[in-house]
Amino acid sequence: MYSFDHPIERRHTHSVKWDETERFFGVRDVLPMWVADMDFPAPPAVIEAITKRTEHGIFGYTAIPYSLKEAISDWLKTRHRWTIRPEWLSFSIGVVPAIATAITAFTAPSDRIVVFSPVYPPLFQLVEKNSRELVTSPLLLTKKGYEINWEDVQEKLKGAKMLLLCSPHNPSGRVWTKEELIKLGTLCVENNVLVVSDEIHADLTLPPFQHTPFASINDAFADISITCVAPTKTFNLAGLQCASIIIPNNQRKKQFDAAQQRQGFFTLNTFAVIGAEAAYRHGSDWLDALLAYIQQNIEQTCSFLNTFLPKLHPIRPEATYLVWIDCRELGMEEQQIKQRLLQKGKIAVEMGSKFGKEGTGFIRLNVACTRQTLQEAFHRLVIAFDQKS
Template identity: 45%
Template sequence: MDFEKVIDRNKTNSMKWDFVSDRYGSSDLWPMWVADMDFQAPQPVLDAMQEVLNHGIFGYHRRPKSLREATTAWLQKRFDWECDNDQLVFTPGVVPAISHLIQTFTNKDDGVIIQPPVYYPFYALINNNERKLLRNPLKETDNGFTVDLDDLEKKMQDGAKMLLLCSPHNPIGRVWSYEELDSIAKLCEKYSVFVVSDEIHADLVLEGKHIPFAKVAADRNVETITCMAPSKTFNLAALQLSYVVFEKKASQKAYEAHLQRQFVEIDNPFATVAAEAAYREGEAWLEKLLEYVRENVQYVKEYIESNIPEMKVIKPEGTYLVWVDMRNLNMESSKLQSWLREEGKLALSDGHIFGDEGAGFARINVACPRENVDEGLRRLKNAYDNI
């Protein structure tokens, strides 16, 4: 649990570190963009994977019942959410899972609602599947960002079939309250809108408590399908294992039939044992991680407030991603983008990629040792001082 330890990720085919020039056009940028962590996975996970490696045979693999049991036990313990083992459908990642859900439960030109600024693959998932993208921008208030319920109702009146809910929200970092989720559920019930809830960051709550949308929707006639994974929680993204939780058996069967047509079934043994070990033995590691990330978030907030007063940190309630408001620098998106790269020598996630509402913002990943955070902040301050 040594989160201060700096591990060199260069020359490991890391997207964040080795391919920064492909994305940003320069190899000398300090990478704080991709949403993975610069921390090793929990030791029980490494040990479980080492056993598979030592065995040395990597033939066709099936997920054991024990993985389902570990997963549902985790959901019960962390979220007081009781799910049966047979409600889970395992998939090779949340983004592919959502794409298959769109294909299964909507038709061409059906309306799908998103709430920008939001995780940017949502746009491609809708557009590439030839669905109608309906935008329900979050509302910026003096108390932070929240859902614009009036606009959401208008979008539903326009004939939306599905809502893609991001909970906790990426990049804003909101952990939605019960009241907010219930207000969304009321509208979904009124207009018969189907909800796909991306809850991949559910375990990474820094303030408050994550409430699965399916628990709220259970009190209303709203069909909800939940997408989750151990990948963000335990830094296992490259293993490509996620799962979808169904509330209705008929929908689950329809989805499974779709996956079978696409031959999306085979798992790999490293993913299986890693996920099970994480859920059975990784909780202590996670609690220490959350403590460390909270401290990093607070450090970033205080540093920017003291040294770069024109910027404002939107303190996340969840995720290890910090949304920073840079609009007071009065730069167009393209100029801000080039300033961060050329003057700051930083690779941050540009706000505009999350939607037009993100223009003037940047997302900073703080799931890294404090030494790495310091380097990123030093570069940001130097760029600011040189304006």
Template identity: 45%
Template sequence: MFDGVHDRRDSRSVKWERMEKIYGIDDASDVLPMWVADMDFPAPPAVTNALRERLEHPIFGYSYICEECKTAAAHWQKKRHGLSIDTAWMLFHQGVIPAMASIIDVFTVRGDKILVTPPVYPPFFSIPKNLGREVLYSMLQEQDGDYQIDFADFEDKLQQSRLFILCNPHNPVGKLWAASELEHIIELCAKHDVLILSDEIHSDLIHHGETHTPLLSVAGTERDRIFTCLAPTKTFNLAGIQAAMIVASDPRKRSLLEQHMQAHGTGALNAFAPVAWKAAYEQGEAWLSELLEVLSQHISYAIERLEREVPGLKIKRPQSTYLLWIDYRALGLSEQEAMQRLLQKGKVALEPGSKYGEGGRGFLRMNIACPKSSLQDGVSRVIRALGPARNA
């Protein structure tokens, strides 16, 4: 399942077929993509079997999320994370990014300030800006690969903000927020009457010995100020099927979101999304367990080789996700130089850290969710580009 190499070219894959556009290069045919966060693994057989069965019915009309889909998601959250969700709290959307946009559009107005904590997933600041909101940045503080919130600066910025967007688990640094950190975030947001949007799309990709704490699980009486965005798409490599949900306990806020979705025609999912959703949550757990074991091995392999063969590279082992956050500051290369070496000499596409905000400059994000042979090739390419012989 996880060793076979599947050629993704000619499948309309953004990851494999849009590198020329994304990286501004003439020909990427020999460049290995290890950038955007989707996996080069097949979806769980239970999902593909369910989709195949659905294809046997030749009519693909309007579809809806059934009660069994909602129950499957609720059971999954309870079993995996100890989080109890009432199915009445669920609203469905085409993805976490459009769900975020809907929340921002409904509960803030043009000119409102939205707080984010870079380095962080770029739509956290691009979506608010595109909607005419002002983005405030409270930079995460990094020391030896560990990231913390500067709570003095965070509270100062909260006093000017209407909404805070939390990445939990954090992309790109792979951090799991401790319950005490989440409780303090909620305490400060309640103090200054700030809403919280918690993106928890990576919450199932938790490595052995670690625990994800859903923000709602520590919210107590403040749960109505929280919107949680969840999806099976990152977990089970289903991004192209486009399905996500917003969990909102406040019925008034849900009603406002439903009105917005009706006004914009965004409340319905495609005919295949409910099929994949239900199969993944009901039958995907064994597949996920195997995936997490593979990812753990890949992370160990990549970190060991990269740190050993490129002196100066530092990589903090992520607590979650299949993404490495590589610190190359000791190499003395500018971001432009590092990217040029990777693309031209290494023939490998990683993501530049500044994409996640200025706090990411000097870092690279590397996706290791691929067959072992591809990983070995990709690591060798990074070493060729950034290793001691790079000036030869």
């Protein structure tokens, strides 16, 4: 019913991924496999809803309707077994701005905020740019993938005000188990630590894995939680700028909303409202088809690397369309790896050190693209790491 094999030219559309490689990498003529957006069009229902709204021709201030809150509530109950109340919802132009708001609303300068590493870079940056103390807890890389260092995080949560949790984990695609989240949440309750859970990749959890929203586990966890979700990663709508923040504690929700008001935020743009509701109400079948396609891309990527570039070790993601690849066996410095990728292979990927010092020696490859593009990426990776030159 849905095809993801049709290539769509994205150049000259002001695409960060395709048109801004020179600004971010210093080169133009590279295949972009980096920033986390997809090369697929949004679900037909979203395009249809936005087109219909465009035909109206007037784009004035747009209120956030209760029907959008209902659509999000229904989606979370159906996809993630989490029953929320619509009145728990606040909105933002993005998950990153929402996390920044939470930091300013619930912590003070010099307060300690714990973040796992490696992780999505803005989580580090938001702490430091807001003059809070960044406390990193390195994850342990085992044969099973990344795991929490419980002894380390238990010590670092003492005296901390907040934990920024990336769930599912970016860049590795790890889906934290319910048991892990219970153990982590118990430590946070004991230490009176507020948990801001970035769950933007939750909808991209790959079968048979199951995402567990942190706040859904019990009332105690809900009371100390701020959960950030969005349709943007799920349905490739990042340009619409829309995120939902779920805050069950009424007093904290008031604090969060007041912080947003101080920043001047009061509503979403017209197309964010229309697109988000259409996606949540009518995008389920499309998402199931997308996940099947991405899973096949991941399988092909892991198989290719294991066969043709055995010194590159992919960590098979349990969620997301991002493949975290261990390149340390190459015996190269990161700058050398980067230069080979950009200058020889003509391919742009995210370098691991961007995700914290624990990511040094890794790269992150975005496989949310057509098979044709993926095969071209494989070809370029081989050229980049040809040991004969």
